[in-house]
Amino acid sequence: MFYGVDLTSRLMLGTAQYPSPQVLLEAIEASGAEVITVSLRREGAAGGAFRDLLAKSRCRLLPNTAGCHTVREAVTTARMAREVFGTSWIKLEVIGHADTLQPDPFALVEAARVLCAEGFDVFPYTTEDLIVGEKLLEAGCKVLMPWGAPIGSGQGLRNLAGLRTMRAHFPDVPLVVDAGIGAPSQAAQAMELGFDAVLLNTAVAKAIDPVGMARAFGRAIQAGREGHQAGLMPERDMASASTPVFGLAELA
Amino acid sequence: MRIDLNGQTIETQARTLADLLTEQGFESPCVATAVDGDFIARPLRSGTPLSDGVKVEVLSPMQGG
Numbered sequence: 348m349f350y351g352v353d354l355t356s357r358l359m360l361g362t363a364q365y366p367s368p369q370v371l372l373e374a375i376e377a378s379g380a381e382v383i384t385v386s387l388r389r390e391g392a393a394g395g396a397f398r399d400l401l402a403k404s405r406c407r408l409l410p411n412t413a414g415c416h417t418v419r420e421a422v423t424t425a426r427m428a429r430e431v432f433g434t435s436w437i438k439l440e441v442i443g444h445a446d447t448l449q450p451d452p453f454a455l456v457e458a459a460r461v462l463c464a465e466g467f468d469v470f471p472y473t474t475e476d477l478i479v480g481e482k483l484l485e486a487g488c489k490v491l492m493p494w495g496a497p498i499g500s501g502q503g504l505r506n507l508a509g510l511r512t513m514r515a516h517f518p519d520v521p522l523v524v525d526a527g528i529g530a531p532s533q534a535a536q537a538m539e540l541g542f543d544a545v546l547l548n549t550a551v552a553k554a555i556d557p558v559g560m561a562r563a564f565g566r567a568i569q570a571g572r573e574g575h576q577a578g579l580m581p582e583r584d585m586a587s588a589s590t591p592v593f594g595l596a597e598l599a
Numbered sequence: 600m601r602i603d604l605n606g607q608t609i610e611t612q613a614r615t616l617a618d619l620l621t622e623q624g625f626e627s628p629c630v631a632t633a634v635d636g637d638f639i640a641r642p643l644r645s646g647t648p649l650s651d652g653v654k655v656e657v658l659s660p661m662q663g664g
Binding site: 361362363364365371384385386387388389390397398401410411413419420423426427428430431432498499548549 | 605606630640657664
């Protein structure tokens with residue numbers, strides 16, 4: 348499903364901002380996630396401990412290009428990540444604005460083209476714009492990751508209609524809602540819309556109980572997926588009695 | 600010579616990128632390297648000479664979202 352890899356869990360979990368490495372490890376376990384995102388940085392004091400944790404987790408790694416603002420930075424970071432993490436998967440972020448952290452779609456498409464040609468399996472962090480999505484597919488991407496809301500904002504699905512349109516426009520492309528998810532209900536909603544997975548970080552890492560929240564997200568995403576598969580009833584403007592009128596007693 | 604290593608100006612005796620990693624105590628298999636913004640793959644480090652003022656990045660796996 349994702350570059351030939353089938354996943355049981357539809358949750359991809361970020362590894363940043365947890366209160367401790369132990370809590371992170373327990374949160375990954377509790378969430379059921381099989382894919383975790385990682386980054387490349389100048390090594391700080393805890394670098395060795397994080398490497399040990401990655402070895403323990405058994406998850407597939409999805410390195411990111413977080414913080415990159417240009418094609419060159421993103422491409423160089425991706426190449427470095429492929430060597431260090433030993434995977435051709437890359438979550439491609441090319442940030443266009445420091446406040447909104449919204450992607451620069453022009454640089455994103457260009458970077459995707461370079462990386463796909465080099466054999467990377469690119470997971471582009473994009474908006475719900477359909478034409479950008481098409482250009483990314485033309486560049487060689489086989490997955491699209493539209494944002495729900497700005498990174499770390501916890502606002503949920505800010506453009507519900509746009510995401511619904513995107514799902515309908517790309518029926519056969521794996522779509523992952525990445526960023527902006529703040530609550531399990533929002534993740535469930537993305538899955539009910541028919542998205543293939545949800546990628547999130549802050550909502551779990553910054554919860555009072557990250558392990559409990561990780562479990563809640565895992566279950567919400569599973570519930571949303573099952574709801575989508577079972578087929579949601581259409582919305583109505585008017586009420587429609589569910590209890591039969593036939594056989595109603597005359598008591599007036 | 601003086602070079603820029605991860606944003607810090609340092610004085611080094613190293614002539615190549617591979618020597619620099621050894622001199623600075625990096626665990627070579629655990630890091631990725633770039634010189635002046637270009638990725639330098641592991642096998643090319645020993646053949647990559649350093650020059651005065653060059654910018655070297657040595658990056659490691661870290662937490663990310």
